[in-house]
Amino acid sequence: MEPPRVAPQTDFGSVARRITKIIRLRRSAASSVAANGYDDYDATRKLKLPSEHGDFSAAFKPQDEELRKKDASRRDREAAVESLIANLFASVSAIKAAYAQLQVAQSPYDPDSIQAADGAVVSELRRVSELKQAYFKNQFDALTSSISQPALAAQLEELRNLIKTYKITTHKLETELELKNSEIRALQDEFLESDKKTRALEAKLHPRCSLVALDALHLSGLNPTHFLTALRYAYKSIRSFVSLMAREMESAGWDIDAAAAAIQPDLLRLKKTDHRSLAFESYVCLRVFSDFQHKSFGLPVLDGCSAWDRRKFFDEFTRLRSIPINQSADGEQSPVAQFCKAKYLSLVHPKMESSFFGGLHQRAMVSTDRGFPESEFFIGFAEMARRVWLLHCLFFAFEPEIERSIFQIRRGSRFSQVYMETVTSAEAEGSRSGEVVGFTVVPGFRVGRSVIQCKVYLIPSEPKADGRS
Incomplete structure (x- = not known):
């Protein structure tokens, strides 16, 4: 029989030492927190959010101001670009108007107008060059620049230049139209003269077939x-x-x-x-x-x-x-x-x-x-x-x-030199004695006492039943 087990004796001394050590550690941590003047409650109490919206906006005010400045700068830049483009188009339209005036002044030759138009073209080209340089140097300001004007004013100037170009072009076209009309009238007179000569020659060649x-x-x-x-x-x-x-x-x-x-x-x-x-x-x-x-x-x-x-x-x-x-x-x-x-x-x-x-x-x-x-x-x-x-x-x-009439000859009528003209050439004058009218080709006319013979086609007369012709 196995002897009963004896429970091991607890070492209370070692346990007590461990507990004492833990207490010491906690005390030392609490004392360090107290020395810094900070604890969890104080930290929670000191972390307070602003209770009003005004305080929240005040917290972000520097950032909004920066955005507003950037937006204003962007708008100014867009306005400057718009003004630059408007001024550029106004200059181009002015060049077109001056060039159109230069072309018109060539014929008829007008030296004063040519000189004025040439000066306008040179001036506008110089202005375009200055706008280009100001843009590349980022020195373009529509409000203070001496070479430009606001966008709306530049657009109005462009429209005025376009109207001027249209007026010059219209005047040029009207002048050309008048010139063409003069040429047409001259050609018509020449045609009438040529037609008159042609009809005169035709009358000589065919005196019976012309009016x-x-x-x-x-x-x-x-x-x-x-x-x-x-x-x-x-x-x-x-x-x-x-x-x-x-x-x-x-x-x-x-x-x-x-x-x-x-x-x-x-x-x-x-x-x-x-x-x-x-x-x-x-x-x-x-x-x-x-x-x-x-x-x-x-x-x-x-x-x-x-x-x-x-x-x-x-x-x-x-x-x-x-x-x-x-x-x-x-x-x-x-x-x-x-x-x-x-x-x-x-x-x-x-x-x-x-x-x-x-x-x-x-x-x-x-x-x-x-x-x-x-x-x-x-x-x-x-x-x-x-x-x-x-x-x-x-x-x-x-x-x-005056007596007037038109007539034709019935078929079978005897030929009459007074009223008829044959359309075929007879082999012999006497052969017509045996011919009669077959049909009328062109009718005859009587005007007063004059008789215009009708043209007839003659055919041999048919023999009579008794053998007589």
């Missing part, structure tokens, strides 16, 4: 010879238009012989292919001279012409004698323009126009009064219509009591 002989015509001196001259002038344009129409037919792939035979079957029967243009001339004359004996051509749009007297018709002839239709006084609403449009719609069939141009745009333009087509075909037609209108005006410019 130059009627330039000095007066109403009191009007006679049938003048009318004959105008008729030949109109007939020339008819032949030109027929040639143009035949060319369009060939381009469109038409059978020219069949088209001519459809108008005048005698050409197909006689196999006169070289006379096919005469069939087209007869067709065109039939259309454009229809109702020629009426003042209004029988057209409702020309009813106003029914009240014209001989003086009005003669004035119309004189006015339109040498100008195209589109340059007449009333433009597209003038009587000659209305006549041209009505005759175009009558003569040119829609199928013909569609075949020539692939559509009816020219017809639509004419019928809706949207202007005149600019095609060669319509221009040729318009010139023909103008000349026929001139002939019409001259026809009614004669005295009312």
Whole structure:
């Protein structure tokens, strides 16, 4: 059996020493704090925050003052830069105005203005250089600088310089415009003189196909010879238009012989292919001279012409004698323009126009009064219509009591040299005894006692049933 354990004896002496040591340490720490006059309570009590907002602002007042100074400095710098730029633009605009004045003073030459403008340019360039130097040296102050002005004043100066430049430029352009107008008038006079000479030469080369002989015509001196001259002038344009129409037919792939035979079957029967243009001339004359004996051509749009007297018709002839239709006084609403449009719609069939141009745009333009087509075909037609209108005006410019009429010859009529003129050359004069009128190419006219022969196409007369010719 194991003997009972005996509890170890506690060393109270060592324990007491440890406790005494701890107490000493605490006392020494407390005495050192007391010696410095500081303890935790006093530190907490002495740390007091300001109770009012005013005291808080006062604590940060030096920092706010610094920010305000920086902001004011930045604003001053921006104002200085703005003033510098405004002054720079004002100087540039002043240079532009002075340079514009310098250019104007060159022609006509003005030495005083040139010297003044040159001095202004040099002065403004010097000012720009001074602004540049002040900016680089950071010595620019719009309030104290002698080379600059406030931004608003500089902007106003820039606007004044721009207005001055515009005025100088406007004056220069007006001067150039006047010079161009003078050149245009001189060229117009030269053109009229050249045109007069050209028409004089044309009259010498083709005395029957020009109206130059009627330039000095007066109403009191009007006679049938003048009318004959105008008729030949109109007939020339008819032949030109027929040639143009035949060319369009060939381009469109038409059978020219069949088209001519459809108008005048005698050409197909006689196999006169070289006379096919005469069939087209007869067709065109039939259309454009229809109702020629009426003042209004029988057209409702020309009813106003029914009240014209001989003086009005003669004035119309004189006015339109040498100008195209589109340059007449009333433009597209003038009587000659209305006549041209009505005759175009009558003569040119829609199928013909569609075949020539692939559509009816020219017809639509004419019928809706949207202007005149600019095609060669319509221009040729318009010139023909103008000349026929001139002939019409001259026809009614004669005295009312003078007998006037237009006539054509019926088919099968015997040829008469008094009233007819053949369009083909006969091989022998006596061969005409066996020929009769096949169709009228150009109608004839009677003016007073004068008869202007109509142009006819002759064909062999058909034998009678009993064998007599």
